[in-house]
Amino acid sequence: MKIYAEDTLDNLLSSKRLEVKNRIESESEDYILNVGEEQYIEYLKSEFTLDIPEIHTDKVYVDTYERDIPGSRFPMEFMISNPHKTFKKDIVVYHIPYSGSIDLLRFRPSSWTSMAGYEIKIDKQSRTIVLEYINFYNDAEKIKRAYNDSVRYIFGSYQHLKNDIEAYNNGLENFIRSTINARRQRISKKTDFIASLGVPVKKKTETPQTFAVPQPKLKDKIQVRPIVHTKGFKPEPTLDNDNYIKILKIINDVGKNFERLPSVYSGKYEEHLRDHILLTLDPNFEFGSASGETFNKTGKTDIQLRYDSSVVFVAECKFWEGEKAFLATIDQLLGYLTWRDSKTSVVIFVRNKGFTSVLETAKEVIKKHPNFIREKQANDDNWFNYIFSIPDDSNKEIQLAVQMYHLP
Known part of the structure; x- marks a missing residue:
């Protein structure tokens, strides 16, 4: 084959982005509204990421x-x-x-030599x-x-080719996410307009109830397209992501304070440590007089923020008692949730001497949970972030932080 001679790489990358957009636009409205966003993004990324030679x-x-x-x-x-x-x-x-994909050497990068x-x-x-x-x-x-x-x-011209492909791959997730969000916004505007007509809407009947998983080809990556059972879409309340991060940062600051003052907090029970966190959180956030909602304790060790009788944020506080108890804590937390995009935290207090070993164990075992979807970027050595699904509805995705503190 002739290298760097077939076509420009820019044309190839533009056609790939157009293919991504067309794929998203071809999905039914119910699919786009109900599919788990992170899972769908990962599916499209795995299919459209280019394998750098x-x-x-x-x-x-x-x-x-x-x-x-x-x-x-x-x-x-x-x-x-x-x-x-x-x-x-x-x-x-x-x-x-x-x-990798050696055929990509056929394409001319943004900068190429006369040796093409x-x-x-x-x-x-x-x-x-x-x-x-x-x-x-x-x-x-x-x-x-x-x-x-x-x-x-x-x-x-190889390094230029590699740089151009890496830039495309690195920007693919944001491109997919923005394209999905743009389609969702258009659907929502259209739905609001139709609703304003004041007459019943007849749904199309040809929309399939489920979507098949493409059969993988030999030696290709296995692409699993998220399956959605079509149903009506109801907007759901969600905690603003900036406020979510602020809540987690306050919890992290309080937890670090526990570590700095072990003599003050040594021997405290889960409920006592929880109350310290709650007392710091509550005065920092005002969620509106209309709902009158604020942080509250509804169980033995959890902190919850509720909206319209459903939980949009919950923090579960536990002492580390091994892998099985850790996964059971996550099960307990997930059991509170019904809304898509709820925000959560598992706050773990560790008395074990080998704190680093416990951190690594938790990071490994959490991936075995049946509702685990993917790991996100960590905020600290002891603060890890994940995407999980809600039990019995894999398309309702929630954010889960694991925050761990050493209390000898």
Whole structure:
């Protein structure tokens, strides 16, 4: 194949973004409104992320074979009188292993050299770039120079290509998210307009009740498209994300204070530590006189913020008692929730000496929970963030923070 010669990479990336947009636009309104956003984003990311080609020159290997070479291929100094006559010559073959999608080398990046169009052979079975050189002179240095020239041609625009693909991949999640949100906003505006007409709306009957999972191809990534059972969509209250982070930061500040003053908080029960957190949270937030809602304690160890009889924020406070109890705490917390996009925190107090070991255990075991979707960026060494689904409805996703504090 000819490298950096087929088309511009920018055209390819633009077509990929358009394909993403068309995929989202082709979904039914019920699907877009009800699907778990994080799961759908991960599904589209896995399908449209480009696999950057990696060329492993550090793992190159060589072999040789004999081949009949016509006289016309010989250098002038050999003075071959009959150009059609063939002569057996050794062929030195370099095999450069690669990984990723090597076909992307066909495209010209945003910046490319005049070496574009250089021909290379690809062996997809062995996943190697194959470079062959006729050993006319039995001169190892000449062969090595020819190989080094080829590598220079291959890598001439490679870094620019890699940078352009990485930029596309890194921006893909935000592009998908903004496209989904734009479609949801258009649907909501249309729904509000239709509702303002004051007459019943007849739903289309051809919308399928479920959506099939595409059958994976051999050696391809397995793409699992989230399944949604179509139903009416009801807007649900959600705690503003900025306020959620502020709540978690206050909890984290109080927890760090527990660690700084162990003599004050040593021997306290879960309820006592919970009350310290509650007393700090409550005066910092005002959620409106209309609902009269504020932080409250509704169980033995939890802190809740409720709206219209449903929980939009809950923090469950527990001492660390091992993996099983940790997962049971998450089960208990999830049991409070009915709304999509509820915000939660599991606050764990650790008396064990090996606090770092407990942190690592918690980070590993939480991924085994059946409602775990994905890990998000951590805010601190002891504050981890996750996306979970609500039991019995995998499309209702909630944010779950795990905040852990050492109380010897």
